[in-house]
Amino acid sequence: MTDNAHSRFHVGIQIPAGADFRSARELTRTAERGLLDFVLSENVTVLAALVAATERIGLVAAVEDTGGSAPFEVARRLATLDHLSDGRAGWTADGAEEFVTVVTKFWDTWAPGAVLADRDTGRYIDPDRVRAVDHRGPQLAVRGVAALPEHPRGYPVLVEGFSRRTDDTCRFVLAADELGTFVDAEVPRLQERGTFRTEYTGHTLREHLGL
Template identity: 45%
Template sequence: MHLAAFLNAGPQGTVGWRHPDAGDGFLTAAHYTRIARVLEGAGFDLAFVPDSLAVPRGLKDSFDPAVTWGTGTPRLDPIPVITLMAAATEHLGVAATVSTGYQEPFHVARSMATLDHLVGGRAGWNVVTSFQDAEAQNFGQDKLPARAARYARAEEFLEVTAQLWDSWADDAIVADKESGVFGRPDRVRAVDHRGERFAVRGPLSVPRPPQGYPVIIQAGASPAGRDFAARWADVVFCSHESLESAVAFYADVKARAAAHGRDPEQLKVLPAATTVVGTDLKDALAKHAEFTGLVHPEAGLSRLAYHVNVDLTRYDLDGPLPSLAEVGVEGHYREVVEFAEREKLSVREIGRWYGARTEGDMIGSASDIADTMEQWLDAGAADGFMIQATHVPAAFEEFAEQVVPELRRRGLVRTAHTGGTLRDNLGLARPGRDEWRRRARSAEGGRP
């Protein structure tokens, strides 16, 4: 199985920073380099840092709850953070979120190509379309565009970005000191793209990345998001409240990839897994109960409102969660609905649960957690897992010291990195030049 780690460039979760064993150095380089070395030593393929472009205003259009409880803020720029992490390691892949909603293709293509060169082919890009009105309001808009418009922009954004990466052939640089010839103009080309949203002449000012394209990660759970991932993504990060929903999602995105002419094995599905490791199940449940006890109800509601982009205080907090037509992160919303209906929770109770939500039912001894992971693999629900720590760096260290040896004993994870790039370690082929054309053709007539 593949192992990736999910960590914020800031406080970990709504209450993770309150944990007695949580580090308080999220504004220091040492905090992130320490985590990177732990992950690399445990054989992780990837460290993934999410991002958002606003301080959340999810409750009553105020940022007070976000600041009070540490919900989605602060957020450091993830690109310098993952660059530090890569510099501290030799094999660990690093990825960051960059939104297609508030960037330009040339900027992202240049930044990601540069990073991929500097870290030796270990870079990844988590493509998002943004999910909060608060983000839109930092960029001259009153409200986030509708999902269909956001994904239409993302489609064209990826087409242009990939064309820019492909504007240099792999053999364009000669660097012949004797003749004085640096490069071959016939192996570099303009892009000359004029579309509905972007006009880019090109070529890119950075040669083609070592991986061809940096590894593309996507986490959309809506039908539009799944189809986008099936065309463009190498890794799908998802979140599920049950094994059954995970199996259904896995089958769906793999089938969509095949329908777009891709080998489904070239799309890796990594569900979120929040692990709580104890000496046995009783000990782990006690640890989780202590963690849950740190949650203030408003903190949990603030976190949920941040993810679904809906002010939940407009509803009866002691009543059931209403049906919401348009939400920010649809995957999280579906999980909440599934859990709330099963447990018959009010909105207030959902907030308390969501503040300390653990995903994937990964609570127990190292053996218990390995059993659950193996069950998900065997059931066709995952190609690996995106490990989410309740608190950092200690929870990652516990996983590395206790769960990874058990997974290695079972032959489920590597004992050493063998590939030179992140694509190599994930078992992903390097895209040939002009791969973007095939993926763009598969989208024709099918864009949301």
């Protein structure tokens, strides 16, 4: 049998574009009942609202490279989602490698120990431990500091390489009409074979994916 920390299958479900919150919530709760790794959505606001409706499942945002000041905004919104969900946030980037690099640079601006929160001295941060991003590359010229520090368990997971292949070790994303069948029929079969978790033993997306 597999250990329950993670499974050989890493499975996500995409929330249809334009789905209302009620539909997104029911789909996500079904996915969590099936012990899936994550739900994927282009709408970070919907994912943030799903934090209160779920406990363990990962919340992955599909992010597009829109250039300009977008890396700062993407870093801010994903870091906020990660804090709200206590480490369950992830993202998949539809853009250049440089865009991904700049976003992660923003998360690295706050060094460990930068947050002092010292009531006696009134100092919230140690400015010597906060370093600005000053990036000038082929496509982007960006300078600034992240709006908040990364989550103590690390910053949001970059989820890449998910496909719809069906071999025993692949990572794949289900279509919206396949979820019920997978949860009610396929998950029990995989659990019997020892290739899928029988419970969530971690709390973060990193733990679900065995990272």
